[in-house]
Amino acid sequence: MIGFLGHRLLHTVPVIVGITLASFVLIHLVPGDPIRIMLGGKATKEHVAEVSHTLKLDRPLPVQYLTFVGDATHGDLGESIIQRRPVSGIVSERIGPSIFLLAYATLIGVVLALPLGILSALRQNRPLDHAIRLLTLVAFAMPSFWLALILIRTFSLDLGIFPVSGYGTGFVGHVRNLTLPALTIGLFLTSMLVRSLRSSLIDVFSEEYVEAARARGLSESRVVLRHSLRNALIATLTVLAVNLGFLIGGAVVIEKVFDIPGLGQLLVDSIFTRDFPVLQGLTLVFGLLVIAINLLSDLAYAVIDPRVRLA
Amino acid sequence: MSNESEFDQLIRAEMSRRELLRRLGLGGAALTVPGLLAACGGSKKSAATTTGGNAIRGGVFRMARNEEPLSFDPLIPSDNGSIWVLYNIFDQLTTVNADSTDVVPSLAESWEISPDGTIYTFKLRKGVHFSNGMALTADDVVFSLQRAFDPKKSGYSFLFGPVSQVKKLDASTVQVTLKTPFAPLLQNLNVFPASIVPAKVLQADEKGFAQKPIGTGPFALKAFSKGQLTHLVRNESYWKPGKPYLDEVRIPYVTDDNTRILKLQAGEVDAAVNIPYVQIAQLDKRNDVDVKIEELYRFDGIWLNNAKEPLDDVRIRQALNYATDKESIIKSVLFGHAEVANHMMPKMKYWREDVKAYEYDIAKAKELMKQSKAPGGFKVPLVVPTGDSIISQVAQIVKQSWAEIGVNAEISNLDIGTAYTNFSNSNYVAGNNWYITSDVVAPDELAAIQFDYSATAGTKSFFTNYKSAEATALVNKAAGATDESTRADAFGKLQEVVMRDAPMVALYFTPARTGIRTNVQDFHTVKTAWWRLENVWLKS
Numbered sequence: 001m002i003g004f005l006g007h008r009l010l011h012t013v014p015v016i017v018g019i020t021l022a023s024f025v026l027i028h029l030v031p032g033d034p035i036r037i038m039l040g041g042k043a044t045k046e047h048v049a050e051v052s053h054t055l056k057l058d059r060p061l062p063v064q065y066l067t068f069v070g071d072a073t074h075g076d077l078g079e080s081i082i083q084r085r086p087v088s089g090i091v092s093e094r095i096g097p098s099i100f101l102l103a104y105a106t107l108i109g110v111v112l113a114l115p116l117g118i119l120s121a122l123r124q125n126r127p128l129d130h131a132i133r134l135l136t137l138v139a140f141a142m143p144s145f146w147l148a149l150i151l152i153r154t155f156s157l158d159l160g161i162f163p164v165s166g167y168g169t170g171f172v173g174h175v176r177n178l179t180l181p182a183l184t185i186g187l188f189l190t191s192m193l194v195r196s197l198r199s200s201l202i203d204v205f206s207e208e209y210v211e212a213a214r215a216r217g218l219s220e221s222r223v224v225l226r227h228s229l230r231n232a233l234i235a236t237l238t239v240l241a242v243n244l245g246f247l248i249g250g251a252v253v254i255e256k257v258f259d260i261p262g263l264g265q266l267l268v269d270s271i272f273t274r275d276f277p278v279l280q281g282l283t284l285v286f287g288l289l290v291i292a293i294n295l296l297s298d299l300a301y302a303v304i305d306p307r308v309r310l311a
Numbered sequence: 312m313s314n315e316s317e318f319d320q321l322i323r324a325e326m327s328r329r330e331l332l333r334r335l336g337l338g339g340a341a342l343t344v345p346g347l348l349a350a351c352g353g354s355k356k357s358a359a360t361t362t363g364g365n366a367i368r369g370g371v372f373r374m375a376r377n378e379e380p381l382s383f384d385p386l387i388p389s390d391n392g393s394i395w396v397l398y399n400i401f402d403q404l405t406t407v408n409a410d411s412t413d414v415v416p417s418l419a420e421s422w423e424i425s426p427d428g429t430i431y432t433f434k435l436r437k438g439v440h441f442s443n444g445m446a447l448t449a450d451d452v453v454f455s456l457q458r459a460f461d462p463k464k465s466g467y468s469f470l471f472g473p474v475s476q477v478k479k480l481d482a483s484t485v486q487v488t489l490k491t492p493f494a495p496l497l498q499n500l501n502v503f504p505a506s507i508v509p510a511k512v513l514q515a516d517e518k519g520f521a522q523k524p525i526g527t528g529p530f531a532l533k534a535f536s537k538g539q540l541t542h543l544v545r546n547e548s549y550w551k552p553g554k555p556y557l558d559e560v561r562i563p564y565v566t567d568d569n570t571r572i573l574k575l576q577a578g579e580v581d582a583a584v585n586i587p588y589v590q591i592a593q594l595d596k597r598n599d600v601d602v603k604i605e606e607l608y609r610f611d612g613i614w615l616n617n618a619k620e621p622l623d624d625v626r627i628r629q630a631l632n633y634a635t636d637k638e639s640i641i642k643s644v645l646f647g648h649a650e651v652a653n654h655m656m657p658k659m660k661y662w663r664e665d666v667k668a669y670e671y672d673i674a675k676a677k678e679l680m681k682q683s684k685a686p687g688g689f690k691v692p693l694v695v696p697t698g699d700s701i702i703s704q705v706a707q708i709v710k711q712s713w714a715e716i717g718v719n720a721e722i723s724n725l726d727i728g729t730a731y732t733n734f735s736n737s738n739y740v741a742g743n744n745w746y747i748t749s750d751v752v753a754p755d756e757l758a759a760i761q762f763d764y765s766a767t768a769g770t771k772s773f774f775t776n777y778k779s780a781e782a783t784a785l786v787n788k789a790a791g792a793t794d795e796s797t798r799a800d801a802f803g804k805l806q807e808v809v810m811r812d813a814p815m816v817a818l819y820f821t822p823a824r825t826g827i828r829t830n831v832q833d834f835h836t837v838k839t840a841w842w843r844l845e846n847v848w849l850k851s
Contacts (some may be wrong), residue, residue: 256570
């Protein structure tokens with residue numbers, strides 16, 4: 001197992017270098033001067049030059065990139081141009097809410113998707129299956145900001161159960177505040193997971209070993225949960241991992257509607273203000289998080305399926 | 312605030328003053344006015360907000376904003392997110408008066424100006440303390456002003472162009488010497504970079520100060536969590552007796568328009584800024600919420616690069632002004648909440664009502680096009696910053712009306728960073744920038760930035776590249792004059808000149824739109840767009 005992990009980790013080094021280099025080149029190809037944006041149109045040329053010098057933005061690009069890489073290896077991500085604070089501090093403030101939200105949403109998604117997916121597969125092409133598929137289709141097609149507003153109207157304004165927006169304080173506060181946004185994302189995840197789980201379960205049900213298990217007179221629950229589900233879960237886990245990787249920086253709309261101080265909003269703000277150091281830091285963190293999610297899902301494969309461990 | 316100005320604000324929300332006068336003339340005051348009052352849902356509720364008098368002390372005021380601070384060092388930021396909070400933490404030597412037309416004493420108790428207008432002697436207020444308990448000294452004032460006047464440190468040093476020296480005369484007297492007379496000095500001293508900071512605290516840890524500011528203002532920063540909340544508490548050593556009324560001010564950062572309004576409706580906040588025009592009427596109908604419409608020093612227009620062919624031809628710029636249907640934009644996009652601009656800058660002191668705005672007149676526009684260097688029309692890229700739904704809608708209407716005179720506006724969406732950088736490099740043709748606001752109550756700042764190509768800031772007539780010896784002379788004449796009539800005269804002429812030369816397409820003057828719950832009393836937006844929350848109190 002350790003060897004398996006070590007091997008996986010080694011593969012990530014070139015990926016990280018690739019990600020940071022590509023993002024560095026891309027962001028500098030786009031026109032836009034962070035100093036101008038920060039200081040506003042009324043600032044004098046002298047002042048712009050002075051600030052640009054203080055922040056070392058007047059140095060050649062390759063030098064800037066190499067400095068970033070050098071500093072990053074010992075944990076220094078530089079300083080934000082706009083906020084004038086260390087990037088590591090800015091990013092670490094935002095990472096908690098993002099991960100909390102995603103974990104909560106994943107929990108909701110998995111808890112809802114497992115029974116629905118299994119039921120749907122077992123009742124293939126019957127009314128219950130059609131109903132579940134229709135519901136997941138609706139959940140998938142609904143724009144998330146719209147669903148979010150409907151949830152706020154219902155649960156916050158009319159029923160007064162959850163706050164309209166914010167992150168709250170303390171664990172209970174976070175849970176209360178993040179329930180509606182997690183539900184918004186969770187319903188989206190549910191729709192993806194149910195559809196994937198249903199189709200892989202249906203495939204597995206037609207396998208010979210499932211028929212063999214049934215023929216030997218094993219109980220239906222044993223056939224489904226032990227023999228079929230484990231094999232069907234691999235594909236569903238992949239779907240989950242891909243979506244989580246995307247959502248870690250892509251939940252901007254949800255973060256905006258619910259005012260969650262997460263990474264997505266920070267990413268968009270930093271792009272608009274051309275805050276290069278924060279962008280660099282963020283891409284690095286996103287890269288690491290996506291890799292971590294993939295590693296976790298690889299580990300989960302290995303737990304679920306012994307063949308992965310041996311390969 | 313007098314009843315009259317309250318009434319004015321109310322009217323402005325519904326229609327222009329001129330239209331009101333016309334109606335009054337036709338229908339008689341007694342008949343028309345009650346009708347108007349009934350038409351504006353907020354009126355009955357907002358009447359209560361001017362009572363003042365027996366204010367209640369205590370309470371937490373929560374105000375949702377779509378902008379948040381970047382830095383609390385008065386010298387660093389240029390964004391409204393920071394600036395408007397700074398005005399509640401810091402004081403300057405002068406502060407804005409009740410109707411935002413001039414400045415009145417603040418940390419300076421009084422001042423004397425030498426007869427030739429070059430020496431300003433400020434008597435400092437006694438017994439003023441910073442929020443950490445330290446007493447304000449003349450050294451703090453000298454240090455703060457020197458920082459603000461230094462072009463290498465301050466982005467706003469151009470506001471103090473002719474300053475040559477700042478010195479302490481005695482423990483409570485500070486003197487500012489100018490090379491040449493400069494009329495807007497007192498007004499410009501109210502700008503946020505000239506906030507008075509405790510020299511020793513700031514020098515000890517300049518970076519730390521930007522996160523833990525210490526000022527003499529009504530509130531002190533208790534905590535700031537980026538992306539979430541700015542938390543202010545009463546400055547217990549504030550120098551105005553009895554003020555502020557509020558114990559705490561919590562400003563949550565809520566970027567989404569709908570969420571801000573929902574929070575206001577749910578009572579999670581007491582105020583929400585920047586209510587979208589389309590939702591004003593609906594929100595104002597509620598019994599527990601009132602939308603305050605307050606005039607701002609803001610000018611909305613379509614910026615043109617006068618250095619680009621064929622926009623270098625004044626007839627073309629005039630034609631574009633005539634071909635722009637302001638009235639229907641105001642009606643359909645701003646739901647009536649604006650006034651057609653008869654100036655190329657905000658409506659400030661010395662503004663003249665009698666200067667004519669460009670009316671929507673396609674025939675006149677066509678005539679001008681015929682005489683111009685591009686009689687057959689031309690293509691013009693019109694840049695819209697992405698994500699701004701108001702500007703997108705305006706651009707669509709403009710495109711249609713310009714097409715009638717053969718001008719093909721090609722709308723392109725650029726992210727705000729790109730649009731802005733291209734703009735400040737004069738690398739654009741039209742659009743990019745769509746409005747400007749004033750940081751000070753004197754019109755000199757914007758007049759110099761917008762119409763004096765050679766102004767020290769080097770902003771090339773705010774990147775219109777408009778070069779006019781006449782306008783430059785008037786701007787300088789006004790700034791150098793020490794008597795009111797010369798200034799009024801120069802600014803009045805300037806308005807005529809820039810309206811004639813049309814460096815931009817003038818659109819309209821738009822107001823601040825703040826949703827407040829009805830228990831909030833004496834909330835007021837200063838015309839320079841910020842709010843001083845020391846007067847706000849909450850009715851139980």
